Amino acid sequence: MRGVNAAYVELKERLGEIQDLQKTRSFLAWDQQVLMPAGGSGVRAEQIATLDRIAHSSFISAEIGRLLGRLEAFEAARPYDSDEASLIRVTRLDWEKARRVPADLRADMSRASSLALPVWAEARQNSDFSLFLPLLRQNLELRRRYVECFDAYDEPYDALLDDYERGTTSAEVRVVFDRLKTEQVPLVASGTREGSRPARDRPFSLEGQQKFELRVLERFGFDRTSWRLDPTVHPFASSLGIDDIRLTTRYHETNLDGLFGSLHECGHGLYEHGVSRTLERTPLARGTSFGLHESQSRLWENLVGRSLPFWRFFYPLLRETFPEALAAVELEDWYSSVNWVQPSPIRVEADEATYNLHVILRFELEQELLAGSVDLAELPELWNARMLEYLGIEPPNDRLGVLQDVHWAGGHIGYFATYALGNVISAQIWERLSAELPDLDDQFAQGEFGELRAWLTERLYRHGRKFTPKETLERVVGGPIDPGPYLRYLGTKLATLA
Amino acid sequence: MRGVNAAYVELKERLGEIQDLQKTRSFLAWDQQVLMPAGGSGVRAEQIATLDRIAHSSFISAEIGRLLGRLEAFEAARPYDSDEASLIRVTRLDWEKARRVPADLRADMSRASSLALPVWAEARQNSDFSLFLPLLRQNLELRRRYVECFDAYDEPYDALLDDYERGTTSAEVRVVFDRLKTEQVPLVASGTREGSRPARDRPFSLEGQQKFELRVLERFGFDRTSWRLDPTVHPFASSLGIDDIRLTTRYHETNLDGLFGSLHECGHGLYEHGVSRTLERTPLARGTSFGLHESQSRLWENLVGRSLPFWRFFYPLLRETFPEALAAVELEDWYSSVNWVQPSPIRVEADEATYNLHVILRFELEQELLAGSVDLAELPELWNARMLEYLGIEPPNDRLGVLQDVHWAGGHIGYFATYALGNVISAQIWERLSAELPDLDDQFAQGEFGELRAWLTERLYRHGRKFTPKETLERVVGGPIDPGPYLRYLGTKLATLA
Numbered sequence: 002m003r004g005v006n007a008a009y010v011e012l013k014e015r016l017g018e019i020q021d022l023q024k025t026r027s028f029l030a031w032d033q034q035v036l037m038p039a040g041g042s043g044v045r046a047e048q049i050a051t052l053d054r055i056a057h058s059s060f061i062s063a064e065i066g067r068l069l070g071r072l073e074a075f076e077a078a079r080p081y082d083s084d085e086a087s088l089i090r091v092t093r094l095d096w097e098k099a100r101r102v103p104a105d106l107r108a109d110m111s112r113a114s115s116l117a118l119p120v121w122a123e124a125r126q127n128s129d130f131s132l133f134l135p136l137l138r139q140n141l142e143l144r145r146r147y148v149e150c151f152d153a154y155d156e157p158y159d160a161l162l163d164d165y166e167r168g169t170t171s172a173e174v175r176v177v178f179d180r181l182k183t184e185q186v187p188l189v190a191s192g193t194r195e196g197s198r199p200a201r202d203r204p205f206s207l208e209g210q211q212k213f214e215l216r217v218l219e220r221f222g223f224d225r226t227s228w229r230l231d232p233t234v235h236p237f238a239s240s241l242g243i244d245d246i247r248l249t250t251r252y253h254e255t256n257l258d259g260l261f262g263s264l265h266e267c268g269h270g271l272y273e274h275g276v277s278r279t280l281e282r283t284p285l286a287r288g289t290s291f292g293l294h295e296s297q298s299r300l301w302e303n304l305v306g307r308s309l310p311f312w313r314f315f316y317p318l319l320r321e322t323f324p325e326a327l328a329a330v331e332l333e334d335w336y337s338s339v340n341w342v343q344p345s346p347i348r349v350e351a352d353e354a355t356y357n358l359h360v361i362l363r364f365e366l367e368q369e370l371l372a373g374s375v376d377l378a379e380l381p382e383l384w385n386a387r388m389l390e391y392l393g394i395e396p397p398n399d400r401l402g403v404l405q406d407v408h409w410a411g412g413h414i415g416y417f418a419t420y421a422l423g424n425v426i427s428a429q430i431w432e433r434l435s436a437e438l439p440d441l442d443d444q445f446a447q448g449e450f451g452e453l454r455a456w457l458t459e460r461l462y463r464h465g466r467k468f469t470p471k472e473t474l475e476r477v478v479g480g481p482i483d484p485g486p487y488l489r490y491l492g493t494k495l496a497t498l499a
Numbered sequence: 500m501r502g503v504n505a506a507y508v509e510l511k512e513r514l515g516e517i518q519d520l521q522k523t524r525s526f527l528a529w530d531q532q533v534l535m536p537a538g539g540s541g542v543r544a545e546q547i548a549t550l551d552r553i554a555h556s557s558f559i560s561a562e563i564g565r566l567l568g569r570l571e572a573f574e575a576a577r578p579y580d581s582d583e584a585s586l587i588r589v590t591r592l593d594w595e596k597a598r599r600v601p602a603d604l605r606a607d608m609s610r611a612s613s614l615a616l617p618v619w620a621e622a623r624q625n626s627d628f629s630l631f632l633p634l635l636r637q638n639l640e641l642r643r644r645y646v647e648c649f650d651a652y653d654e655p656y657d658a659l660l661d662d663y664e665r666g667t668t669s670a671e672v673r674v675v676f677d678r679l680k681t682e683q684v685p686l687v688a689s690g691t692r693e694g695s696r697p698a699r700d701r702p703f704s705l706e707g708q709q710k711f712e713l714r715v716l717e718r719f720g721f722d723r724t725s726w727r728l729d730p731t732v733h734p735f736a737s738s739l740g741i742d743d744i745r746l747t748t749r750y751h752e753t754n755l756d757g758l759f760g761s762l763h764e765c766g767h768g769l770y771e772h773g774v775s776r777t778l779e780r781t782p783l784a785r786g787t788s789f790g791l792h793e794s795q796s797r798l799w800e801n802l803v804g805r806s807l808p809f810w811r812f813f814y815p816l817l818r819e820t821f822p823e824a825l826a827a828v829e830l831e832d833w834y835s836s837v838n839w840v841q842p843s844p845i846r847v848e849a850d851e852a853t854y855n856l857h858v859i860l861r862f863e864l865e866q867e868l869l870a871g872s873v874d875l876a877e878l879p880e881l882w883n884a885r886m887l888e889y890l891g892i893e894p895p896n897d898r899l900g901v902l903q904d905v906h907w908a909g910g911h912i913g914y915f916a917t918y919a920l921g922n923v924i925s926a927q928i929w930e931r932l933s934a935e936l937p938d939l940d941d942q943f944a945q946g947e948f949g950e951l952r953a954w955l956t957e958r959l960y961r962h963g964r965k966f967t968p969k970e971t972l973e974r975v976v977g978g979p980i981d982p983g984p985y986l987r988y989l990g991t992k993l994a995t996l997a
Contacts, residue, residue: 051519246536
C-alpha cells in the first residue's frame, strides 16, 4: 500500500507540473488578447508552442501510463466520487485519448491554426471568403486526420465533439437540436418585435458602465482578492488558479450590451472559482465540459441578468448612473429592451430566442463539412440559405455571415454545439433550483445572490471535472439532457413580453 | 560540416525552448507584482517553481554538453563576434557554471527565498530585525554552500559577484570603490544642501504625471507597438521579447520622483529593445551584465533626465501640465530641485552624489557576512555606524536602515555592487559619446534623443550578451572600468549647483 501511495503522490506531482504549464500557457494567451504590444506576437507564438509541446509530451509519456496502471487497485478501493479515484479515472480517459495523436499531427494542427487566424481576420475585415477558403480546407483536412486517430466513435464527428463534451454523441445532440429547431423557428417567427429596441443609441459613459458593472459583479461574487476584470476586444474568461480568475469585457459607447457580456463571463468565473480547493493544480480543477460551463455563463447572464426581479433591484441604480440617457425609460421598457426578440445576422449579439438557431446552423454545416458532402466554395451560399430558412433573414455579406466566428480559423470544429447545449442545461438546472429555492425572486429584488451561488457551488461547481458531463447533469437535475425546460422558459418569457 | 550545422540548429532550438520558459517565468513574476489578485499567490509560487525546474534541468542536461562539445570546431571556424561563435562561447560558460549546482541546492535556495520574502516584508513593516535574522542566516548559509560548488575563484565572494557581473572580481571592485569612497565622502560633506528641496510637497495629479511621463518616454523611444507601462509598488523593467518591453512605475501624489523611476526603467528597456533581432530567443538576447544594464538606466535617468538641456525642452511642458504647483518655480529652481544633494537613509531615494556610498556600505557588509567576520545579530548597529561614517546620518530605525532592501531576503547577495558600477560606467560611456556627438546638448534642448539612442544601440545594445562585461566596456569606451569620469561629472555638476 505504501508503494501505491507513492505512485499516487508521484502522479499528482506530475499532473501538477503539467497543470502549471497549461495554466501558464493560457495566461500567455490571455495577455496576448488583453495587454501584449503588437510587436510581441512572433515570440509569443513560440512561447505558447513551447509550453504546449512540453505539457503534451510530459502528459502522454509512458511513465504516466505506468503510474495509472499501478494505481488500478488503489482506485478501485476508493469511492467513485473521492478526489483520488476521480483523478485517476479522468486522467486515464484523457491520457488514452491524448496519446493516440502523433506529436507531428498535433504540431501541424497548432501551426495551421496560428497561420489561419490572421488570414481569417483579414478575410473577415474585407468580407472575402475566398481568402480564407484554402486555410479552412487545410484545417478541415487536419481534423479528418485527427479523427482517424480513433476508432471508438460511432461517427467521425463524435471524436471532435468529445473533446468539448466528453461522452456526448452527435446523434444525441441531433435529437435535442431537432426539437429546438421545430419549436424555436415558429416561436421566433411569431415573437419577433417590430421597430427598434428601446434604450439604445444614447450615450453611456465608459466610467459609468465600469462602475455599475462592478456593483453587479460584486453582488454575484466577484472580489478583488481573487478576481480581475480587464478590457479587451473579444471578451472571455480565464484563470490561473481557483483564486486567480481573470474576466475580460468590452464597452460600447451607445448601449449597455457590454454589461451582459460581463455577466456571462462572470458565470464562467464563478464555476472555476467554485471548484473545491482540494482539486487545485489537478486536471480536475475546472468545469467538466464546455456545455456545462456555458450553462453557467448563460444562467448568470440570462436567467438572472435578464430577469425582472434582478432589474427591480438594479434598475434604480442604473438610472442613477445614467440619469440623462434613461430619463424617459421606465423599468418595464428597460426589461423589454434587454429581452428584445429580433433576428439579426450575428450570433454573439443574438437574443435568447434566436441564439440556438445560429448554433444549430453551424452544427449542421460542420457535420456536412467533415463528411465532405458540401463543396467548400459554396459554403457562403449555403450559410445564407439556412439563415433565411431558420431566422428569416439573409446576411448582407460574408463578414456578417460565414466569416463572423473565429472558431473554424482556430481549428475548433465540434465546439459550437456546446453553446446551445449550455442554454438547454441552464434551464434544466434553473427548474430544479427554483423548486428548491422558492424565494429567489425576492432575494434578487433585494440584490441578494448568495443562496443561488451556494446552491450551484454545492451541487455543481465544487466537483470540477470529477464527473463526466452526463454524470454531472444526472447528479444536478436527476436526469439526462432535455430541451423541455428551456422551451417552457422561452415560451413563458415571450408571452409576458408580448 | 552538414552534421555540425545540424548540431548548431539543435542547440539553438533547445536554447530557444529554455529561453521561452525563462521569459514566461519572468512574466509570471511581472504579473505577480503588477496585476495578480492576492489569492493567486500560492499557485503562482508553484507555477514559477515548475518553470524554473524544467528550464534548469533542460539546460544542465548532458545533451547540451554533448552539443557544445561537437560544436568546438564549428565555433573556432567562425569570427569571435559572430552570432554563432558568441552563442556557443557564452552558453558554454553558462552551462559549466550551472551544472555544478546540485538540483537540490538550487531548490533549497529558491524555497528559502520564497519563504524569506514575506517574513522580510513583515520585519520591515514592524522595523523588527530579529524576525528576519534566522532567515537571513539561512540564506547566507545556502550561499556559502553555493560558493562551495566552485573552485575557480580567487575569493568566495567572487562566485556570487560573477553571477551578476561575469568575470569581475571583488578585488577589482574594491579598487574602484575605495577611490569612490575617498572622493565622494568629502564631496558629499561639502556639497550637502541645507533646508528642504524646492518644488516638493505640492499636489501633482496622477493623470498629469502619466501624461507628462509618456511624452518624455515617447521621445526616448517608447512606443505602443513594442512597450507597455503599468503601475506597481516597486518599479522594475521586464521583457517577454525584444519587441515586448514591460516597464512599471509608481506615482507619488506630492512630488515628481516617480518620473525619474520611469526614466530609469526606460533605460533598462532601451537596452533590451536594442538587442539585435538575430539574437531573439537566445540567451544572448539581453544586457550583458547587471552593471552594464544599470549604466543604461542611470544614463537615461541622470545623465539625460537630470541635465539642464533636457529640462530646457521639457520644463515648459511640465509647467503647462502643472500650472498651479509650479507657478513660482523657475527652470533653475527646478533643475536645482532634481539635483538636490542631501544625505538620506534610503538608497532608492538617494541623489547622485550619495548613491554610491549606500552601495559601498552594502558591498562591504556582504563580504564580511559571507566571511563570517560579523555577528549577524549586530548587523543593524554596524549598518548605522557605517551610515554615520559615510553619509553623516543615522537611520532612525531598521525599517529605514538594514531592512530597507529586498535583495538579501530574495537571496541576491553579490548584486548591490553592480548599482555603483553602473554609475561609474554610465559616465565613462557618456564621456566617450559626448566626444563623438558634440551637439547632444542642443539636441536635448530640442527634445531630440534619436542620435544618442542610435549611438548606444550601435555600440552597446545590439550586441546583447555576446561579449563579457569587460569586453563590452573595452569595445565601447576603449578601456577598463575607471571611476575618473564619474567623479569628474559629479564634481562639475555640484560646482554648477553650488
